Amino acid sequence: MNQQNADIETRPTHKHERTPGEPVNRNEDANHELSVRVRDLKLWYGNNQALKNINIDIYQKNVTALIGPSGCGKSTFLRCLNRMNDLIRSVRIQGLIEMDGRDVNDAKMDEVALRRRVGMVFQKPNPFPKSIYENIAYAPRMHDLVSRKAEQDELVERALRDAGLWNEVKDKLQEPGTSLSGGQQQRLCIARAIAVKPDVILMDEPTSALDPISTATIEDLMDKLKKQFTIVTVTHNMQQAARVADYTAFFHLGELIEYNDTRMMFSNPHTKKAEDYITGRYG
Amino acid sequence: MSQSFDEITAQLKRRHRKSARLKWMSMGALILAAAFLVVFIGDMLVKGLPAFQQAQVQVEVSYTEQSMQIPPAAVNDEVRNLVSRGYLRLIPGRMRDNPELMGTTRMEWVLADAEVDQYLKGHYTRLSDSQKRTVDRLEEAGRAELRFNTRFFTSGDSKMPELAGIASAAVGTVLTLIVTMLVSFPIGVMTAVYLEEFAPDNRLTQIIEININNLAAVPSILFGLLGLAIYINFFGVPRSTPLVGGLTLALMTLPVIIIATRTALRSVPDTIRQAAFGVGCSRWQVVRDHVLPLSLPGIMTGSIIGLAQAMGETAPLIIIGMVAFIPDVSTSFTNAATVMPAQIFTWAGEPERAFIEKTAGGILVLLAVLISLNASAVWMRKKFERRW
Ligand SMILES: Nc1ncnc2c1ncn2[C@@H]1O[C@H](COP(=O)(O)OP(=O)(O)OP(=O)(O)O)[C@@H](O)[C@H]1O
Numbered sequence: 001m002n003q004q005n006a007d008i009e010t011r012p013t014h015k016h017e018r019t020p021g022e023p024v025n026r027n028e029d030a031n032h033e034l035s036v037r038v039r040d041l042k043l044w045y046g047n048n049q050a051l052k053n054i055n056i057d058i059y060q061k062n063v064t065a066l067i068g069p070s071g072c073g074k075s076t077f078l079r080c081l082n083r084m085n086d087l088i089r090s091v092r093i094q095g096l097i098e099m100d101g102r103d104v105n106d107a108k109m110d111e112v113a114l115r116r117r118v119g120m121v122f123q124k125p126n127p128f129p130k131s132i133y134e135n136i137a138y139a140p141r142m143h144d145l146v147s148r149k150a151e152q153d154e155l156v157e158r159a160l161r162d163a164g165l166w167n168e169v170k171d172k173l174q175e176p177g178t179s180l181s182g183g184q185q186q187r188l189c190i191a192r193a194i195a196v197k198p199d200v201i202l203m204d205e206p207t208s209a210l211d212p213i214s215t216a217t218i219e220d221l222m223d224k225l226k227k228q229f230t231i232v233t234v235t236h237n238m239q240q241a242a243r244v245a246d247y248t249a250f251f252h253l254g255e256l257i258e259y260n261d262t263r264m265m266f267s268n269p270h271t272k273k274a275e276d277y278i279t280g281r282y283g
Numbered sequence: 284m285s286q287s288f289d290e291i292t293a294q295l296k297r298r299h300r301k302s303a304r305l306k307w308m309s310m311g312a313l314i315l316a317a318a319f320l321v322v323f324i325g326d327m328l329v330k331g332l333p334a335f336q337q338a339q340v341q342v343e344v345s346y347t348e349q350s351m352q353i354p355p356a357a358v359n360d361e362v363r364n365l366v367s368r369g370y371l372r373l374i375p376g377r378m379r380d381n382p383e384l385m386g387t388t389r390m391e392w393v394l395a396d397a398e399v400d401q402y403l404k405g406h407y408t409r410l411s412d413s414q415k416r417t418v419d420r421l422e423e424a425g426r427a428e429l430r431f432n433t434r435f436f437t438s439g440d441s442k443m444p445e446l447a448g449i450a451s452a453a454v455g456t457v458l459t460l461i462v463t464m465l466v467s468f469p470i471g472v473m474t475a476v477y478l479e480e481f482a483p484d485n486r487l488t489q490i491i492e493i494n495i496n497n498l499a500a501v502p503s504i505l506f507g508l509l510g511l512a513i514y515i516n517f518f519g520v521p522r523s524t525p526l527v528g529g530l531t532l533a534l535m536t537l538p539v540i541i542i543a544t545r546t547a548l549r550s551v552p553d554t555i556r557q558a559a560f561g562v563g564c565s566r567w568q569v570v571r572d573h574v575l576p577l578s579l580p581g582i583m584t585g586s587i588i589g590l591a592q593a594m595g596e597t598a599p600l601i602i603i604g605m606v607a608f609i610p611d612v613s614t615s616f617t618n619a620a621t622v623m624p625a626q627i628f629t630w631a632g633e634p635e636r637a638f639i640e641k642t643a644g645g646i647l648v649l650l651a652v653l654i655s656l657n658a659s660a661v662w663m664r665k666k667f668e669r670r671w
Pocket residue numbers: 045050068069070071072073074075076077088
């Protein structure tokens with residue numbers, strides 16, 4: 001804790017005493033209802049500690065961007081939020097991740113229930129090798145969200161519309177999801193995630209495999225989707241973070257160095273390390 | 284200083300020569316292997332195809348009271364030794380079934396003795412000179428000829444080569460393989476799924492893994508000993524039956540299926556699993572709805588290859604008594620039975636010349652079935668893969 005503070009070269013920008021996890025500056029346009037509260041989160045892969053004392057409050061119906069150099073633990077942190085790290089055998093986790101008043105890592109928390117409320121979009125588009133329709137309908141049917149065929153059709157259409165894909169695929173719903181272009185596949189994956197009506201959507205570099213036009217489409221989409229969902233996204237693209245995020249968190253070597261209002265983060269970062277990284281001085 | 288093109292080309296010459304040499308060597312190996320195959324199949328065809336034909340002679344059969352008592356009396360002296368003894372023995376039975384035959388004398392095409400068959404096919408025969416002349420005469424009169432040998436496909440084994448067929452062995456093979464598949468497919472697939480998708484990665488599972496891989500390399504005769512010890516001596520499963528044979532072969536097929544299934548499961552990209560977990564599938568749902576359907580073609584192919592291996596196996600079946608003389612075609616899992624390779628093995632040991640072609644004929648049938656099994660594996664792979 002102390003060591004972490006010593007690393008941070010504080011500048012006299014904040015006006016009030018912050019609790020750990022709060023952003024340095026508030027974004028007055030943003031919503032501030034709490035979605036996920038993370039306290040003293042530590043994570044090890046075997047003996048290698050990948051996350052050190054992470055404290056962060058993630059707010060509802062915002063886009064929160066995670067940035068930082070490669071290997072700093074962004075994906076690892078993201079996977080903590082829906083317990084995808086459970087699938088990696090060597091992982092050990094300490095600390096609190098609280099959602100809706102419940103500890104996500106509690107023994108009584110069912111990870112399947114958690115993942116229903118915390119959806120995920122991956123770096124490489126990974127539609128199921130099934131039809132476009134099935135890609136969307138599969139999960140709601142599995143979770144018993146729909147009972148009749150008509151309901152299911154309606155839900156598929158709504159998810160595809162929300163993901164901005166409906167007009168492109170409405171005539172070929174029975175074609176394989178893998179026959180779409182990369183950008184369309186990624187929107188299909190987003191549609192698949194929102195079809196189960198989660199609270200939070202995690203996106204791990206969702207546009208890194210896409211061309212600029214598809215990227216712009218997805219960025220617009222994130223902007224629209226944040227009216228309904230809390231979005232946490234990882235990106236290596238500073239402009240993207242600046243464009244879409246309300247709050248930005250900068251990670252470095254497993255530590256959360258700075259959590260700040262996006263505009264402040266990119267105009268007047270609070271820490272030297274964040275400034276070096278954002279201005280490209282960091283290797 | 285960088286090198287000129289000429290210098291580089293000069294150096295490259297040696298490398299090109301080397302790769303050309305390697306190319307020719309591998310081509311040579313391929314041609315050699317193909318040549319062996321052609322010689323083998325050709326030899327089997329030359330030896331085995333005659334088994335699908337059988338000599339018949341047209342003789343006068345008199346259905347009398349005397350034929351009922353002494354069947355050979357039904358045909359006259361001259362041709363008596365040219366007609367299959369096995370066929371003559373069936374006459375009383377036929378008369379009992381068809382009472383209207385009694386008292387009639389008919390010209391009939393009847394099964395010839397194996398020696399006549401061999402003579403007509405131009406092989407060595409024990410027929411005397413006068414018998415040969417009789418056959419020649421019958422042949423000239425159009426009363427002796429080679430016809431398609433349906434009996435080879437419809438009857439069981441016999442000590443008389445002209446009566447022996449592959450049917451009981453073929454049915455035995457089918458029954459045995461049904462048992463093998465029913466046992467080894469579900470157990471093998473579930474084991475592989477557990478090891479690949481559920482099991483923790485610890486000492487115990489590593490030891491199990493190594494042992495399964497070793498099991499695939501165990502000489503098959505040891506599985507026969509295991510089958511004898513466990514199934515027959517301990518559980519009291521009746522010996523020589525398709526049941527015990529299938530269970531024994533299942534022991535052999537199991538590691539093949541497990542290994543094939545694990546390979547198929549491993550080839551399913553992890554991104555699919557992540558996607559499924561990401562939408563809230565339980566581990567079992569991930570496997571059932573996403574991983575298994577994608578790996579099914581691989582599992583099927585592996586299982587069919589395991590099945591084909593089991594089908595060609597004789598050694599373990601010797602020990603559990605399935606290399607036996609089975610004249611009747613039985614469709615029960617608990618009656619004594621034999622299988623095709625065992626039948627071939629038995630025939631290969633018979634002294635009569637006529638059994639040589641039966642042996643080769645049996646091999647041809649076995650090969651045909653094996654090839655169609657493998658073809659169906661390829662077809663299945665294509666069909667399922669085409670879906671996406
Ligand atoms: N499955 C794993 N097993 C062991 N160590 C891992 C595993 N995944 C990640 N790590 C380690 O954890 C650290 C953080 O990795 P992580 O993938 O979270 O980084 P990241 O910030 O997402 O990087 P990138 O921007 O390159 O995606 C790295 O040092 C990495 O080596």
